Structure formats: C-alpha cells, structure tokens
Amino acid sequence: MSKDSRRNFLPGLLAPMALLGAEGKKLPDFTWNAGEAKVEKESFGTHNKYFEGSTDQLKLLVAGSVVLNPGATPHPPHKHEEEEIMLITEGTGIIGVKGKDKKVGPGTMMYCAANQLHDIRNTGKTPLTFYYYKWKA
Helix, strand or coil, X not given: CCHHHHCCCXXXXXXXXXXXXXXXXXXXXXCCCHHHCEEEEECCEEEEEEEEXXXXXXXXXXXXXXXXXXXXXXXXXXCCCCEEEEEEEECCEEEEECCEEEEECCCCEEEECCCCCEEEEECCCCCEEEEEEEEEC
C-alpha cells in the first residue's frame, strides 16, 4: 500500500478500514478505502465489515456499514455487550432504542450503551445506508 493511499479517509466518518483482525488480535495502524471492506450479501441488503480486533485501550473494536433494502431490518431488537454508534448517511427509517422509536435520515447518529435493546428499520422507498462502530473496554 502506498504512502498516499494510507492517508485517504472518508470525510465525516471514522476512517473506514477493511482489515479484519481476529478477535483479541491487536489492530495495526492503517487506512483503507471503502471498497476494500469484506462484503457479505444478506437477505436484508449488503453488510460491509471494515475491521474487528483489539486496540491498546479496547478489548474489541468493530466497524462496518450496512446498505439496508427498503422495508428491511438486519435483525429484530437486540442487545450486546458492546457500546454502539450508528451514523445514517443515506435513506430514511426508524431507530429504536430501549423501546422508543425515532425517525432518522442522513446525518442522524445513534449512541446505545451496552446491553440496551436497539434496532434499525428502513421505512423508505430507497436503500438506507448506515455505518456502525462497536467497542468493548
């Protein structure tokens, strides 16, 4: 990877990175372009996994994006040990946090603490794209 390509980043977001580390393995310092993510086609849309691993300060750091088909949800309301941030970049939908729904669109951010019920649903007629960041200290 060239020195110039390591300096690229997606403005307005944490640098999207496509390096997948084994859980517990420390992530190296790096910068990757969005097209280098691990892509998984799902029934609800497309899931792009940028990276997963530990850091100097976190046991686990995970980042990815989802392009959610109209009318779809990646899963029912759920909770997990990691804290999570979601950033909507395209489309419209609903994010539920602790049983309370809120209409969302481009520029909306969600924060959800660990072990709190949350979900996202595309209620629009076009794909909804969101980026997610989860971490465990």
